Amino acid sequence: xxxxxxxxxxxxxxxxxxxxxxxxxxxxxxxxxxxxxxxxxxxxxxxxxxxxxxxxxxxxxxxxxxxxxxxxxxxxxxxxxxxxxxxxxxxxxxxxxxxxxxxxxxxxxxxxxxxxxxxxxxxxxxxxxxxxxxxxxxxxxxxxxxxxxxxxxxxxxxxxxxxxxxxxxxxxxxxxxxxxxxxxxxxxxxxxxxxxxxxxxxxxxxxxxxxxxxxxxxxxxxxxxxxxxxxxxxxxxxxxxxxxxxxxxxxxxxxxxxxxxxxxxxxxxxxxxxxxxxxxxxxxxxxxxxxxxxxxxxxxxxxxxxxxxxxxxxxxxxxxxxxxxxxxxxxxxxxxxxxxxxxxxxxxxxxxxxxxxxxxxxxxxxxxxxxxxxxxxxxxxxxxxxxxxxxxxxxxxxxxxxxxxxxxxxxxxxxxxxxxxxxx
Numbered sequence: 001x002x003x004x005x006x007x008x009x010x011x012x013x014x015x016x017x018x019x020x021x022x023x024x025x026x027x028x029x030x031x032x033x034x035x036x037x038x039x040x041x042x043x044x045x046x047x048x049x050x051x052x053x054x055x056x057x058x059x060x061x062x063x064x065x066x067x068x069x070x071x072x073x074x075x076x077x078x079x080x081x082x083x084x085x086x087x088x089x090x091x092x093x094x095x096x097x098x099x100x101x102x103x104x105x106x107x108x109x110x111x112x113x114x115x116x117x118x119x120x121x122x123x124x125x126x127x128x129x130x131x132x133x134x135x136x137x138x139x140x141x142x143x144x145x146x147x148x149x150x151x152x153x154x155x156x157x158x159x160x161x162x163x164x165x166x167x168x169x170x171x172x173x174x175x176x177x178x179x180x181x182x183x184x185x186x187x188x189x190x191x192x193x194x195x196x197x198x199x200x201x202x203x204x205x206x207x208x209x210x211x212x213x214x215x216x217x218x219x220x221x222x223x224x225x226x227x228x229x230x231x232x233x234x235x236x237x238x239x240x241x242x243x244x245x246x247x248x249x250x251x252x253x254x255x256x257x258x259x260x261x262x263x264x265x266x267x268x269x270x271x272x273x274x275x276x277x278x279x280x281x282x283x284x285x286x287x288x289x290x291x292x293x294x295x296x297x298x299x300x301x302x303x304x305x306x307x308x309x310x311x312x313x314x315x316x317x318x319x320x321x322x323x324x325x326x327x328x329x330x331x332x333x334x335x336x337x338x339x340x341x342x343x344x345x346x347x348x349x350x351x352x353x354x355x356x357x358x359x360x361x362x363x364x365x366x367x368x369x370x371x372x373x374x375x376x377x378x379x380x381x382x383x384x385x386x387x388x389x390x391x392x393x394x395x396x397x398x399x400x401x402x403x404x405x406x407x408x409x410x411x412x413x414x415x416x417x418x419x420x421x422x423x424x
Contacts, residue, residue: 199233201353
C-alpha cells in the first residue's frame with residue numbers, strides 16, 4: 001500500500017512563482033546576464049497528454065497527464081512522476097526546476113524534469129493503475145529514454161509503477177531498457193540503498209548543519225512531519241545517531257512523546273497497519289498544526305509543499321529546519337525565518353539523496369554491474385557532505401541564507417555549463 005501524504009494547504013502560494021522568487025535573488029547575486037537568465041528560468045518542454053483508460057467497470061475514463069522538462073544543459077533530464085488528484089501544471093513546472101537545481105547542487109550530470117497525472121490512486125484498483133501507467137508511458141515514449149528523460153517514483157507511485165513503465169517502454173524498443181527509469185524493484189535493476197536514500201540524505205544534511213551550529217545530537221530533539229518513506233527513514237537514521245524524536249505525524253494525525261518515540265516500534269506499527277500510524281499507542285495524539293511549532297531543536301517537514309507559511313512561521317521554536325519535502329516553506333515565510341536566525345537546509349540540498357542514488361542506479365544499469373549497499377551509502381554520504389560544504393561556503397562568501405546559497409551554487413554550475421557548450 002502506498003503512503004498517502006497529508007493534504008496540502010488549500011491557499012498555498014503558487015509553487016512556480018515561489019521557486020522563481022528565490023531564483024531571481026540568486027541570479028541577482030551572481031550578476032547573471034539576460035540571455036542566460038531567460039534560458040534557465042524557462043522550461044525546455046511542457047507536454048500535456050490526455051490518457052484514455054478502460055476502468056474495471058468497462059467505462060473509458062480520460063486522465064490528464066503532464067511531463068515538464070526544465071533543462072537538459074547538464075545531461076538527460078531526471079524527475080519523478082506523481083499520481084495525485086491535485087496535480088497542476090505550475091506545480092509540475094516548479095518541481096522540474098527544483099530537480100535541475102537539485103542535480104546541480106550535488107554535481108550529478110542530469111537536468112530536471114517532473115511528471116504527473118491527475119488521479120486518485122487510492123480509489124483505483126491495481127489493474128486500473130497499471131493500465132494508466134502503461135498508457136501514460138505510451139503517450140510519452142518519444143520523451144522518455146535513458147539518454148533523454150529518466151522518470152522515477154514520486155507521491156502516489158513506487159517501484160511497482162516504475163516496473164510497468166520500464167516494461168512498456170522496453171516493448172516499444174524491442175529490448176529490455178533498464179536505464180529508462182529509476183526507483184525500480186531490485187530484481188529489475190533497482191539499486192540497493194535507493195529506498196532509504198532520500199531519508200539518509202536528510203539525516204546527513206541534519207548532522208552537518210548541527211555540527212555547524214554546535215549542536216550535540218545526543219542532547220538534541222526533533223519533530224518530523226510526514227512519516228512516509230522519507231520521514232520514517234530520516235527519523236530512524238537520526239535516532240541511531242542519538243537525536244531524540246519527540247513528534248511524528250502522518251495523514252492520520254500527529255503523535256508526541258516527551259520521553260522520545262521508539263522509531264523502530266512506530267515503523268513496525270505503520271507497516272503492519274496499511275502504512276498508517278492511526279491508533280499508535282507509543283505516543284499521545286496532538287494537534288497536527290502544532291507539530292512544526294513544537295519546542296524541539298530540529299524540525300523536518302517531510303510531507304508536501306507549503307506547510308511552513310506566513311501563518312505559522314512566527315511560532316516556530318526550532319534552531320534548525322531540514323527540508324525533506326519539496327517546497328515545504330513558502331517564499332513569504334523565508335524572511336521571517338531568516339530574521340529569527342533559524343538555519344534552513346533547503347529542499348534542493350537536503351532531499352537530494354534520492355536523486356543521487358537514482359543516478360547510481362542509472363550508472364549501474366548502464367554498466368550492467370551492481371554495487372554493494374556499503375558502496376552506495378558511502379558514496380551517497382560523501383556527495384551529500386561535499387554538497388553541504390559547498391553550499392555552506394557560498395552562504396558565508398555571499399552572506400546569504402543557505403537556501404539562496406544553494407540556488408547560487410546550482411545556477412552558477414548550470415550557467416557555466418551553458419556557456420561552455422556555446423549557448424544558442
